[in-house]
Amino acid sequence: MSEHSLYTVVDGGSITAPKGFIAGGLHCGLKKTERNDLAAIRCEVPATAAAVYTTNVFQAAPLKVTRESLADGTLQAVIVNSGNANACTGEQGEADAYEMRAAAARHLGVNELDVAVASTGVIGELLKMDCVRSGIEGLPEKLDAGAAGAEEFSQAILTTDLVKKESCVKVTVGGTEVIIAGAAKGSGMIHPNMATMLGFMTTDVLIDGEDLLGLLRTATNSTFNMITVDGDTSTNDMLVAMASGLAGNEKLTREHADWEAFAAAFTHVCRSLAMAIARDGEGATKLIEVQVSGAVQDEAAAAIAKTVVGSSLVKSAIFGADANWGRIIAAVGRAGVPVSPERVDIKLGEIEVLRGSRPVAFDEEQALHYLQKTDTVLISVTLSDGSGSATAWGCDLTYDYVRINAAYRT
DSSP, rough: OOOOGGEETTOOOOOTTSSSEEEEEEESSSSSSSSOOOOEEEEEEEEEEEEEEEOOOOOOHHHHHHHHGGGEEEEEEEEEEEEOOOOSSSHHHHHHHHHHHHHHHHHHOOOOGGGGEEEEETTTTTHHHHHHHHHHHHGGOOSSSSHHHHHHHHTTOOOOOOOEEEEEEEEEEEEEEEEEEEEEOOOOSOTTTSSSSSSEEEOOOOBEEEEEEEHHHHHHHGGGGGGGGGSSOOSSOOOEEEEOTTOOOOBTTTTTTHHHHHHHHHHHHHHHHHHHHHHTTTTTOOEEEEEEEEESHHHHHHHHHOOOOHHHHHHHHHHHHOOOHHHHHHHTTTTTSSSOTTTTTTEEEEEEEEETEEEOOOOOHHHHHHHHOOOOEEEEEEEESSEEEEEEEEOOOOHHHHHHTTTTTO
16 A cells, blocks of 8 residues: 555645634734734644754744743644744843733633744844734634635745645544644745744644654654755744644554554655745755665665755756766765765666766756756665665755845845
8 A cells, every 4th residue: 555545635725624723814014015924823622732843052932932832732822923033032032922922822812821932034133022912913803714714824924935835634543534734934044954944733633742742753854854945954943733633533542553544644744845845945946856765774865865955066056957967976975974985876867877886878968858847856866785765855056046045134
């Protein structure tokens, strides 16, 4: 049975698809444009919840607040703003994050310790709290369980993103249909280390907190931790999962017969969101997928895949449609893991360019056409050192990436 046969993708599904969740967003004035910049998710009941966070030493104030809220393993709401990261803002920034939590709890009618806070945007600037206060006051009437609320939420969390990122699947647990959904933002400052992004997952499955956290960590390692855009890890990265338990299924545990199916479905949502972030990298024109097989172990394959997809030279070559396999093998060799240097094969799509670490004559025009016309460039690296394998995703490096980031604050 293939992984995909274990679950069904829900076209048009959103974070409000699982039972018990409503969402919405609005423009409160944090962004200079009229785009939404404040949003919330609310669950009908206190939900089993878990989260993973950035590994950056400098962690934004909202992360501290959210960790405290999640100490008992439950959440009922998430308040999130874009346009300002509330990072490196000292005691005032921390006080502002706590005020956001308190205001959201009051207006959404939930316990203050059941509210997570997330922020994304410019680092080192204080929040315009007058805007935040008025925005939170107006949020409740914007929340609904339909597609409109989910759309407003997804738009509100974006910064330099060009498109929203959503994913939804359904899977059967003990004869009961449960739904898993997610929404995320991320376009720049993206690098493995939890990835650099905000992500929110909802599900109506009944599950214990420890099992949910374990699954979240495992899925993150093979998805969000396997993407890169520019090699930078932000101060605000957070992925929060909430399970309402309202699907009516018997409690899901690791010993349950349907655990594998649920885990596959959960990972699919994470992978879809992660790939969407990589595809929407700032200024990107191509998604790059690097598949490594034959490494000494999976961890070694992951290190190689991430090194190749994160190489500025590889990324530039893909943008220029240059089949320069030398940049790929150079990245393989500097990944810091054991590799037999005389036994490496490389393909660009189906075009073999290296066999046994020696050049293979290939049609340059065919390679040029492939690199120019496909929107997803596949780089396959086959080693002869073991059974380890991994896949990483990234994007090409373009002139627009420099333009966007040279004027990020202005």
